[in-house]
Amino acid sequence: xxxxxxxxxxxxxxxxxxxxxxxxxxxxxxxxxxxxxxxxxxxxxxxxxxxxxxxxxxxxxxxxxxxxxxxxxxxxxxxxxxxxxxxxxxxxxxxxxxxxxxxxxxxxxxxxxxxxxxxxxxxxxxxxxxxxxxxxxxxxxxxxxxxxxxxxxxxxxxxxxxxxxxxxxxxxxxxxxxxxxxxxxxxxxxxxxxxxxxxxxxxxxxxxxxxxxxxxxxxxxxxxxxxxxxxxxxxxxxxxxxxxxxxxxxxxxxxxxxxxxxxxxxxxxxxxxxxxxxxxxxxxxxxxxxxxxxxxxxxxxxxxxxxxxxxxxxxxxxxxxxxxxxxxxxxxxxxxxxxxxxxxxxxxxxxxxxxxxxxxxxxxxxxxxxxxxxxxxxxxxxxxxxxxxxxxxxxxxxxxxxxxxxxxxxxxxxxxxxxxxxxxxxxxxxxxxxxxxxxxxxxxxx
Amino acid sequence: xxxxxxxxxxxxxxxxxxxxxxxxxxxxxxxxxxxxxxxxxxxxxxxxxxxxxxxxxxxxxxxxxxxxxxxxxxxxxxxxxxxxxxxxxxxxxxxxxxxxxxxxxxxxxxxxxxxxxxxxxxxxxxxxxxxxxxxxxxxxxxxxxxxxxxxxxxx
Numbered sequence: 180x181x182x183x184x185x186x187x188x189x190x191x192x193x194x195x196x197x198x199x200x201x202x203x204x205x206x207x208x209x210x211x212x213x214x215x216x217x218x219x220x221x222x223x224x225x226x227x228x229x230x231x232x233x234x235x236x237x238x239x240x241x242x243x244x245x246x247x248x249x250x251x252x253x254x255x256x257x258x259x260x261x262x263x264x265x266x267x268x269x270x271x272x273x274x275x276x277x278x279x280x281x282x283x284x285x286x287x288x289x290x291x292x293x294x295x296x297x298x299x300x301x302x303x304x305x306x307x308x309x310x311x312x313x314x315x316x317x318x319x320x321x322x323x324x325x326x327x328x329x330x331x332x333x334x335x336x337x338x339x340x341x342x343x344x345x346x347x348x349x350x351x352x353x354x355x356x357x358x359x360x361x362x363x364x365x366x367x368x369x370x371x372x373x374x375x376x377x378x379x380x381x382x383x384x385x386x387x388x389x390x391x392x393x394x395x396x397x398x399x400x401x402x403x404x405x406x407x408x409x410x411x412x413x414x415x416x417x418x419x420x421x422x423x424x425x426x427x428x429x430x431x432x433x434x435x436x437x438x439x440x441x442x443x444x445x446x447x448x449x450x451x452x453x454x455x456x457x458x459x460x461x462x463x464x465x466x467x468x469x470x471x472x473x474x475x476x477x478x479x480x481x482x483x484x485x486x487x488x489x490x491x492x493x494x495x496x497x498x499x500x501x502x503x504x505x506x507x508x509x510x511x512x513x514x515x516x517x518x519x520x521x522x523x524x525x526x527x528x529x530x531x532x533x534x535x536x537x538x539x540x541x542x543x544x545x546x547x548x549x550x551x552x553x554x555x556x557x558x559x560x561x562x563x564x565x566x567x568x569x570x571x572x573x574x575x576x577x578x579x580x581x582x583x584x585x586x587x588x589x590x591x592x593x594x595x596x597x598x599x600x601x602x603x604x605x606x607x608x609x610x611x612x613x614x615x616x617x618x619x620x621x622x623x624x625x
Numbered sequence: 626x627x628x629x630x631x632x633x634x635x636x637x638x639x640x641x642x643x644x645x646x647x648x649x650x651x652x653x654x655x656x657x658x659x660x661x662x663x664x665x666x667x668x669x670x671x672x673x674x675x676x677x678x679x680x681x682x683x684x685x686x687x688x689x690x691x692x693x694x695x696x697x698x699x700x701x702x703x704x705x706x707x708x709x710x711x712x713x714x715x716x717x718x719x720x721x722x723x724x725x726x727x728x729x730x731x732x733x734x735x736x737x738x739x740x741x742x743x744x745x746x747x748x749x750x751x752x753x754x755x756x757x758x759x760x761x762x763x764x765x766x767x768x769x770x771x772x773x774x775x776x777x778x779x780x
Contacts, residue, residue: 298727329635442724461757462724469746
């Protein structure tokens with residue numbers, strides 16, 4: 180392979196043709212029928228330019244998904260007690276930074292972006308995989324050790340991509356058929372996928388750039404079906420050796436994929452933004468109307484689903500504070516303390532949000548002072564809820580934010596039981612499940 | 626170096642990059658498979674197989690059948706002007722299919738118990754919504770086709 184070969188990092192099967200020996204040559208001379216013959220693939224649109232366009236969009240989109248995913252992980256403050264949902268992560272469990280409370284909309288934006296961009300990328304991923312499918316049936320299946328190893332890596336890449344998109348899509352629809360809890364699957368699956376993706380990008384990036392430069396994007400947008408001709412033969416054998424007449428132009432394929440993405444966007448983004456846009460999310464799991472009462476916004480886990488009965492929250496309910504001193508308060512006593520109102524959304528890891536609501540209650544920092552810990556390192560929050568997220572930790576900066584509340588009321592009314600009556604945590608920029616409902620104990624740590 | 630490239634088939638950096646990638650993937654895979662190795666392996670390989678050997682052939686066959694029908698029956702016996710209809714059918718069909726692919730658990734009411742346990746609501750509107758969206762997609766495409774037909778006749 181010459182040093183001047185622009186693809187010298189990669190295996191270039193075309194460059195090695197005719198140099199095969201032994202078994203490989205026998206295989207090459209006796210191709211299997213059907214998809215293993217290159218003439219089986221007849222679309223005149225397949226070629227490096229189209230693949231590179233999809234590749235570039237995916238490169239940008241997947242980077243957004245990776246960054247927002249990692250930040251969501253950081254948002255859980257996994258170094259604090261009971262917060263880490265993947266305790267065996269090793270070096271993948273790295274601590275990023277103390278999660279801030281400002282801007283209050285950051286987690287809302289990040290998780291809405293993660294889920295919405297993930298959905299919108301699905302047609303692009305399908306287009307990309309369609310554009311390279313002949314490579315799966317390449318014959319002979321390998322021409323060198325290098326190609327064998329690279330193809331094994333592609334199994335991780337394709338398997339990882341479909342696995343990540345699949346688990347995400349199923350999780351937001353509450354269809355828990357995957358073989359483990361969502362958090363470890365989606366986190367570790369992401370690392371397998373990213374490991375394969377980084378090397379794929381490293382090996383293919385120069386090819387993507389040269390392919391993008393091989394045709395003018397503007398000219399493609401001006402070319403109709405009648406004038407659509409195949410790309411010239413390429414060293415990667417993406418272009419069909421026996422192309423059928425075009426039935427759609429390249430701009431038509433891009434419009435098709437774009438329409439798919441736009442439709443997914445329009446039919447889901449309303450669940451992330453909330454408010455009057457929510458009913459537009461016709462297919463999103465959280466597009467449903469929750470009524471127009473003060474408590475009429477989406478619930479995550481109604482009381483009945485997590486073993487919370489009204490008897491446990493009625494007159495016998497007390498809030499227990501622990502720290503330097505110990506104290507208990509009835510709901511009436513809490514209502515008698517200075518009340519603060521904060522206008523904040525709750526944003527879920529699943530990408531939906533409640534939209535902004537007006538929460539009223541006692542500031543967490545006031546409660547910390549009552550517990551004798553004016554400047555806490557963290558607070559351990561316990562709920563009467565059974566199962567996941569019944570106990571979580573918040574960091575000191577989250578306790579001290581002036582908008583961090585033990586909320587008692589919302590939009591001028593008492594919290595409903597499903598929204599956490601008698602009292603729930605509300606912290607700006609906090610992942611939804613850390614805004615604990617049905618709180619019974621706050622243990623402030625120095 | 627030349628001997629290595631001849632024996633291996635690419636630059637040594639190619640091998641190093643791939644080995645680093647496999648090592649990191651392996652590190653994550655050990656954790657991924659910790660609680661249910663067989664289930665995770667089936668899901669991971671199954672994901673690639675489900676796309677490459679099921680989904681893609683399925684939609685490719687549907688599209689090929691559509692294109693063949695179009696090639697054989699694109700004449701208009703009534704003397705109407707000929708405007709290609711193929712992509713006016715392809716686009717709504719593929720977008721509607723895409724929505725089904727993404728939201729089939731909701732549309733077919735799978736995972737209903739978990740949906741209700743999470744939201745307190747019943748997921749009973751998704752089939753109807755998907756059908757309404759599909760109706761809009763096919764309807765808009767029909768209107769666009771009618772406009773093109775009319776223009777062709779006028780022209």
